[in-house]
Amino acid sequence: MPPQIIGSLYFHYPHQGNKTKIYKVFNFITKKSFIANLIAAIIFVFVLALLFFFSLGFLTHHGETITVPDVRGKDLKEATAILKNKGFEVEVRDSIYIDSLKPLAVWEQTPERNDVVKVNRTIYLTINKVVAPTVAMPDLEGLTYRSAEMTLKSRRLRVGDTIYKPDFATNSVLKQMLEGKIVKPGTMIPEGSRITLVLSSGKGSIENPVPDLVGLTYVEARELLAARSLILGTVLVDETVFDTLNAFISKQTPTPKNGLGDLNLIRAGESIDIWLSAERGVKDSTDINQ
Incomplete structure (x- = not known):
C-alpha cells in the first residue's frame, strides 16, 4: 500500500x-x-x-425603427431588392391569381405600407401566380343577369360583353360564351375569364308576318326562327318519325294566315309550336314568306 x-x-x-x-x-x-x-x-x-x-x-436594435415602403404591384425581384436595401428580410407567404395583375407581382404585404416597425423585421408577401388556375364553367342559362353575375364572381369569373336578343323571358341568360364560342357547363376555363352573356330583351315591339314552316325540316325551321328572333315552342312528333332532325314540319301554330286569309303577325321573342312528320308537308302557294 x-x-x-x-x-x-x-x-x-x-x-x-x-x-x-x-x-x-x-x-x-x-x-x-x-x-x-x-x-x-x-x-x-x-x-x-x-x-x-x-x-x-x-x-x-431596441429603439431603432423604420417605415415599411409600399411594394404592392411591383415585380417580386424589384420588391425584394427595395425591402432588403431598407434592412428587411423578405418571405413569400402566399400566392393568388388576379387577371389584371402581371405575373409574380406583389398583391399584398404584411406589415402594410407606412407601418413603423423594428429594423430587420421580416416582410411577408403575397404574389400573383404565373399560370391561372382553372374552374368549371357554371350553367347560367335561364338565370337572371344579377344571379348570373353573382354565380360568376363566386367562381372567380367575370361578366364580359352583354348581347340582347328578343325573348319572352326578359333579362334572363339565353347563352353563355367565351371568346366568341358557346361554352358548356362543366368546361374547365381559366380563372378571371370574361364570359359574354346573351340576354333576353323581352318581346319586340314590331309585328312581322308569321313565317311558314310547313315543308321545312326541323333543323331548317329552327335556324329560320333563330334568324327572326322567334322561339321554337312545343314540338309534337308523329309516331312515324324516327329521325327528328330530318323530320318535316307538317303543321304549325300560329299559322301564316288566319281563317279570313289575312296574315297573322308575330313579335320577336314569341314562340311557334310545330308538328313533325316523316313526310314533307305542302306549303300554301299564296304565302308571301315562301
Missing part, C-alpha cells in the same frame, strides 16, 4: 509491480481558501449577467 499523504491526491498504478508510480493531479486548498474561490466565481457570474443585459439593446 502506498503511503497516505495529507493535502495531496495521488493515483496508484498496480500494474507496475512493486514500484509504484504516482502522479499528482492537483492540490486541494493550497494558496487560496475555498471561500475566496467561491466569492470570485460569484463576481464573475454577476459581471457576465451585466454584460448580457447591457448588450440586449444592441442585439435587438
Whole structure:
C-alpha cells in the first residue's frame, strides 16, 4: 500500500509491480481558501449577467425603427431588392391569381405600407401566380343577369360583353360564351375569364308576318326562327318519325294566315309550336314568306 499523504491526491498504478508510480493531479486548498474561490466565481457570474443585459439593446436594435415602403404591384425581384436595401428580410407567404395583375407581382404585404416597425423585421408577401388556375364553367342559362353575375364572381369569373336578343323571358341568360364560342357547363376555363352573356330583351315591339314552316325540316325551321328572333315552342312528333332532325314540319301554330286569309303577325321573342312528320308537308302557294 502506498503511503497516505495529507493535502495531496495521488493515483496508484498496480500494474507496475512493486514500484509504484504516482502522479499528482492537483492540490486541494493550497494558496487560496475555498471561500475566496467561491466569492470570485460569484463576481464573475454577476459581471457576465451585466454584460448580457447591457448588450440586449444592441442585439435587438431596441429603439431603432423604420417605415415599411409600399411594394404592392411591383415585380417580386424589384420588391425584394427595395425591402432588403431598407434592412428587411423578405418571405413569400402566399400566392393568388388576379387577371389584371402581371405575373409574380406583389398583391399584398404584411406589415402594410407606412407601418413603423423594428429594423430587420421580416416582410411577408403575397404574389400573383404565373399560370391561372382553372374552374368549371357554371350553367347560367335561364338565370337572371344579377344571379348570373353573382354565380360568376363566386367562381372567380367575370361578366364580359352583354348581347340582347328578343325573348319572352326578359333579362334572363339565353347563352353563355367565351371568346366568341358557346361554352358548356362543366368546361374547365381559366380563372378571371370574361364570359359574354346573351340576354333576353323581352318581346319586340314590331309585328312581322308569321313565317311558314310547313315543308321545312326541323333543323331548317329552327335556324329560320333563330334568324327572326322567334322561339321554337312545343314540338309534337308523329309516331312515324324516327329521325327528328330530318323530320318535316307538317303543321304549325300560329299559322301564316288566319281563317279570313289575312296574315297573322308575330313579335320577336314569341314562340311557334310545330308538328313533325316523316313526310314533307305542302306549303300554301299564296304565302308571301315562301
